[in-house]
Amino acid sequence: MPQIDVLFSNNSHHVAMLAPLVQTLATQSEYQVRVLSLCEFRGLVPPVEKFQMPGVTFRQIVPFRFRSPSAGGAQTGEVSRRRFRQLARQVSWQLLLQRPLRQSFNQPPDLLILPNDAAFPYNHIVAELQARHIPFLLLQEGIRFPLPNQAIQPEVYGGGGAAAIAAWGENSAAYFRQVGAPPERIHITGNPRFDFIRQTDWQAAATELRTRLPVGQTNLLLLSNPIDDQGFCTTAEKMELVRRFIIEIAPLFADPDFRLWIKLHGRESLAEFKAVTASFPFVAQMVVLQNEPLYPLFKLATAAIVLASTVGLEAMLFNLPLGVLEIPGTGFVFDYVSSGAAQGLMWAQPMLPQIQSLLTPSPDQVITARQYVQANLAAVGNATQQIVDLVGQLVERAAARLLPATLAQAK
Numbered sequence: 399m400p401q402i403d404v405l406f407s408n409n410s411h412h413v414a415m416l417a418p419l420v421q422t423l424a425t426q427s428e429y430q431v432r433v434l435s436l437c438e439f440r441g442l443v444p445p446v447e448k449f450q451m452p453g454v455t456f457r458q459i460v461p462f463r464f465r466s467p468s469a470g471g472a473q474t475g476e477v478s479r480r481r482f483r484q485l486a487r488q489v490s491w492q493l494l495l496q497r498p499l500r501q502s503f504n505q506p507p508d509l510l511i512l513p514n515d516a517a518f519p520y521n522h523i524v525a526e527l528q529a530r531h532i533p534f535l536l537l538q539e540g541i542r543f544p545l546p547n548q549a550i551q552p553e554v555y556g557g558g559g560a561a562a563i564a565a566w567g568e569n570s571a572a573y574f575r576q577v578g579a580p581p582e583r584i585h586i587t588g589n590p591r592f593d594f595i596r597q598t599d600w601q602a603a604a605t606e607l608r609t610r611l612p613v614g615q616t617n618l619l620l621l622s623n624p625i626d627d628q629g630f631c632t633t634a635e636k637m638e639l640v641r642r643f644i645i646e647i648a649p650l651f652a653d654p655d656f657r658l659w660i661k662l663h664g665r666e667s668l669a670e671f672k673a674v675t676a677s678f679p680f681v682a683q684m685v686v687l688q689n690e691p692l693y694p695l696f697k698l699a700t701a702a703i704v705l706a707s708t709v710g711l712e713a714m715l716f717n718l719p720l721g722v723l724e725i726p727g728t729g730f731v732f733d734y735v736s737s738g739a740a741q742g743l744m745w746a747q748p749m750l751p752q753i754q755s756l757l758t759p760s761p762d763q764v765i766t767a768r769q770y771v772q773a774n775l776a777a778v779g780n781a782t783q784q785i786v787d788l789v790g791q792l793v794e795r796a797a798a799r800l801l802p803a804t805l806a807q808a809k
Contacts, residue, residue, distance in 0.1 A: 399429065399430050400428065400508040400797070401432060401505070401507045401508055402423055402432070402508065402509050402511065403431075403434055403502075403507035403509070403510040403511065404416055404419070404420055404431065404432070404434065404510075404511045404512075405433075405434040405435075406434075406435065406436065406437070406512070406513055407436035407437060407442075407513075407514075408437065408440065408513075408664075409442045409443060411539065411540070411708070413448050414591040414594065415513065415589055415590055416513070416537070416590070417445075417448045418591075418594055419511070419590050419782055419785055420433060420449060420451070420454060422783070422786050423789065424451050424452065424454045429453070431454045431455070432454075432455045432457065432502075433449045433454060433455065433456045434457050434499075435456065436460070436495075438458055438461070438463050439460045440665075441463050441665075442463070443463070444456075444458050457502065459499060460498070487518045491518075491519055495522070496522070503526065503527075503532065508533075508793050509532075509533055509534065509561070509792050509793055509796060510527060510534040511534070513537050513538075513539035514536075515534070515536050515553070515556065515558030515560060516553035516554055516555040516556075516557065516558060517553075517555075520558075521553045521558070524559070528559060533561035533792060533795075534558075534561060535560060535561060535562050535563075535789065535792060536558070536560040536562070536563045536564065537564045537589075537785070538563065538565050538566050538570055541570075541707075541708045541710075541711060541774075542555060542570065543706070543731050543732045545630075546628070546630055546728070554577045556574045556579045557577050557578055557579065560579070561583065561792055561796075562583050562584075562791075564784075564785050564788060565585065565586050566586075566587075566588060566776065567586060567772075567773055567775050567776040568586060568773060568776070569733075569774050570586075571586050585788055587777060587785050587788060588776045588780065588781030588784060590781050590782040592715065592775055593778065593779055593780070593782050595712065595715060596715070596779050597779060600693050600694050603691060604697035604698050606694075607690065607691070607694045607698065608698060611685060611698070612685055614653075614654075614655040614683070615655035615656075616650075616653070616655060616656045616657065616700050616757060617659060617699050618647075618658050618659070618699070618700060618702075618753070618757070619661060619695060619696075619699040619700075619701070619703065619713075619718075620643070620658065620661070620702075620723075621661050621703065621705075621709045621710070622661065622663060622666055622671070622705060623663040623666075623704070623705055623707040623709070624663055624665050625706050627665070630705075630725050630731075631726070631727075635726075637670055637674055639725070639726070640660070640674055641674045641677070642745075643723065644674070644675070644678060644684075646749030647749055647750055647753050648678075648680070649750055650750070650753065651680035654683075656683060657683055657685070658683065658684045659684075659687060659695065660686045660687065661692065661695060662686065662688045663707075664688075666688075668686060668688045671686045692712070693712075693716070696713060696718055699713075699718055700719075700757055701718055701720070701756050702718045702719070702720055702721070703723055703756075704723070704734070705722075705723055705725060706732065710732075710734050710740065711771065711775070714771050715771055717764070717767075719741070719759040719764075720739065720741070720767065721741045721742075721743045721753070722740050722741070722743060724742065724743060724744050724745050726745065730742050737766075737770055738763075738766045739767045739769075739771075740767070741756050741759075
């Protein structure tokens with residue numbers, strides 16, 4: 399019976415993408431599915447309960463949580479910091495990950511599915527797979543854009559030699575072709591996470607969340623993410639960016655029905671953000687959210703703002719007007735703004751009228767955003783099955799390659 403391994407390191411968006419796929423694969427009796435978690439290495443709680451289903455084996459590669467999940471190691475680009483980071487990664491790979499992963503691969507899967515082939519430690523894992531001739535399927539995990547700290551991690555996402563790449567849409571397929579992935583290995587499948595979003599009625603969850611949140615007539619949702627870890631700024635600079643944004647839009651709080659919700663990435667510090675909001679007299683009209691579910695928030699929000707994250711695409715899937723906050727020294731990350739799908743929020747102009755415009759989008763902006771979603775997200779509602787079909791093709795291909803060697807050994 400073919401064995402499929404599924405490896406991931408994030409207990410949020412990786413699980414949202416992979417759990418529906420694992421469930422579908424496990425219901426098909428021709429596969430054995432083994433889930434390998436690196437969440438503990440990232441300091442995250444392993445989502446064991448998400449994979450408790452018949453036909454699925456769950457294994458934690460690191461049996462303890464290795465580090466704090468909060469972002470904080472600012473990437474300044476200094477040579478000494480880069481060298482230290484490279485050394486720390488090499489040591490942690492050799493001491494914590496290499497041996498248990500090799501032990502797992504001693505029982506080689508017919509196919510391994512993973513969300514990344516470039517970032518540490520996936521680059522080491524891919525090298526291990528190639529050395530053992532284990533084919534892997536790369537499931538696109540997020541939007542693609544260059545990072546300032548890419549010199550630390552020179553490997554290119556999509557350039558690791560995957561047997562196949564499951565891309566979200568045509569725009570993503572173009573990216574993978576640009577970085578040199580063979581066109582015949584790029585498959586436009588969509589993403590199972592967006593199947594789940596589209597197929598779920600979020601109204602009941604939104605109604606329940608309304609009882610726990612300070613909800614106003616106008617609810618502006620600021621979706622933060624670790625741009626400090628990505629190398630765009632230091633942690634202190636990111637917090638100053640948030641503080642400055644609140645100062646710029648302060649007149650909006652004169653309306654008692656205006657609310658600012660700040661939703662954090664799982665690796666950001668709740669205490670740091672609360673320290674910023676607590677310094678304002680209208681703190682009661684702001685709330686910092688960390689563990690609250692994202693999609694019910696979209697149902698309650700009036701508009702959303704992102705920094706550098708895939709979550710902007712999710713917001714547009716919910717038909718929310720999207721703004722992108724300019725990162726000083728960088729500008730607007732990804733093509734949300736350049737495509738016309740989102741409004742760029744520029745520091746060189748007064749922020750207040752820009753936010754007022756964001757809250758009242760024109761019909762043309764709404765149409766452009768919908769077209770953008772269609773170009774970036776294929777097969778919404780059917781992505782899981784498309785990837786399952788692709789897995790079947792890859793397993794058959796791997797078996798066809800192994801059969802001649804097996805017959806030769808039998809002789």
